Amino acid sequence: MDRIVELQRQLVEYTTSLYNEGFLDDQFNQLQQLQDESNPDFVVEVVSLFFEDSERLLNELANSLEQQSLDFIRVDAHVHQLKGSSSSIGAQRVQRACILFRNYCEVQNVEGCLNCLQHVKHEYSLVKSKLETLFKLEQKILAAGGTLPMMM
Amino acid sequence: MVFGTGSSSTKSTKGVEEVGGNLSVLIVDDDPIILRIHRMMLNKFGLVTHVVENGKEAVDLFRSGSCFDMVLMDMEMPIMDGPKATQELRAMGVNSMIVGVTSRGLESEKQSFMGAGLNRCHEKPLTTDIVTSLVQELIKHY
Numbered sequence: 297m298d299r300i301v302e303l304q305r306q307l308v309e310y311t312t313s314l315y316n317e318g319f320l321d322d323q324f325n326q327l328q329q330l331q332d333e334s335n336p337d338f339v340v341e342v343v344s345l346f347f348e349d350s351e352r353l354l355n356e357l358a359n360s361l362e363q364q365s366l367d368f369i370r371v372d373a374h375v376h377q378l379k380g381s382s383s384s385i386g387a388q389r390v391q392r393a394c395i396l397f398r399n400y401c402e403v404q405n406v407e408g409c410l411n412c413l414q415h416v417k418h419e420y421s422l423v424k425s426k427l428e429t430l431f432k433l434e435q436k437i438l439a440a441g442g443t444l445p446m447m448m
Numbered sequence: 449m450v451f452g453t454g455s456s457s458t459k460s461t462k463g464v465e466e467v468g469g470n471l472s473v474l475i476v477d478d479d480p481i482i483l484r485i486h487r488m489m490l491n492k493f494g495l496v497t498h499v500v501e502n503g504k505e506a507v508d509l510f511r512s513g514s515c516f517d518m519v520l521m522d523m524e525m526p527i528m529d530g531p532k533a534t535q536e537l538r539a540m541g542v543n544s545m546i547v548g549v550t551s552r553g554l555e556s557e558k559q560s561f562m563g564a565g566l567n568r569c570h571e572k573p574l575t576t577d578i579v580t581s582l583v584q585e586l587i588k589h590y
Contacts, residue, residue, distance in 0.1 A: 326575060330488050338488060345481045377479075380551040384481045384573045 300442035307433045308445050314430070319423050324386030343427055346385045350420055353378045357413055361406075371409060372401040378416065389419045471586060472496045472515075476506045476533065477522035477549070482572055486520060486549075489579050502526055503533025510542055518586055522572075523550040523561055531564040538565035545586055549574065 314320045324339075331338040353374050360371050379394035393416040400408030434444055473490050477483050478501045487497050498516065500506050502525040510516075519537070523530040534546055548561045548569035558569045568585075570578055 323573060326573075327485065329576065330485070330492060332492075335488065342481060342484050345484060349481060376551070380479065380572070381481050383551070384479075384485060 300437060300440050303433065303437045303440060304442060304445050307430070307437060310430060310433060314426055318388050319426050321386045321388040323383065327385065340431055343385055343431075346381050346387070347424060349381045350378060350390075350424075353381075354413075354417055354420065357416075361410055361413055366404075366406060366409075368401050368404050368409075372398055375401060375416075382420075387420075387423045390416065390423055393419045470496060471517045471583075472498065473518045473520060474506060474509065474514075474516040475499045475520045476501075476503060476525070476530070477520070478502060478525045479522070482522070482549075485573050489574060489576065490520075493579060493583050495583070503528030503530060503536075506533050507536045507540075510537060510540060516544055518545045518547065518582070520574075521546055521548050521566070523548060523557070531561050534561075534564040534566055545582075545589070547582060 311320075327339050327342055357371060357374050357378075360367060360374065375394050375397045379391055379398070382388075382390035382394060393412065397409065397412035397416055400412055437444060471494075473495050475483060475486050475490070475497055477486070477499070483499050487499060490497050495518075498509075498514075500509065503521070504527045506519065506521070507528065521530045521534055525533075528536075530548055530550075534548070537544075537546065545567045546565065548558070548564075548566040549572040550558060550561060550569065551572055562569050568582070574582075
């Protein structure tokens, strides 16, 4: 029982830090509120969709930015999609990085776009790692027979 | 932020949830993440949901005789976008509640989408509070 309580404490502390450091915003909490006994993997499913979508979009962006003649409209469309999906799961820092990226697309600044792509990739990689850690903690609690703490 | 422990991590939406009844919603969106989230949200309110990925599929459904109490219409979609699909549905005489959802923040774009025949327009993703107000409006007027 002590182990479960300790794991629950770790999860609460870790989740709080993700909000405090801006990795996640309230939209992630909204997703957790939707999860229930009949859809126990809802959050993992949605976040997995986000991972797949993001990786596809980041590849497309890398390809687009390698072209001799840059199609800023195409680049902007991809960044717009990534901004949308990151906002859907509450990945706030990725969303904000996308907003900056779109600004450089608008003024057709190639170097700015290239730097922004690296920034978005970095933020995506960070939030992916953080979410995977969060889900692993949740699994440990459930495997030990505990329940997930409610966030209110 | 306050934390507690419980057997469920779900916030109760009783009240409005229970009167969702047999109301049906057509979700029109090409984003699989949004489709999953909005479907889950609406199902929790007891609404029956059906999904399509573009405006043309939505129009074809209505044309084939299907009927829905509410349509959640994304603005940007391939083949036929939200404004065009909304115009077509209204021209066909569809008087279901049509709610636009957009990831675009520009007021002018929202106004333009509203002008196509929407009842309401919101930024996506929808929140539980917004879905609550939509369901309340649906129950009251339709």
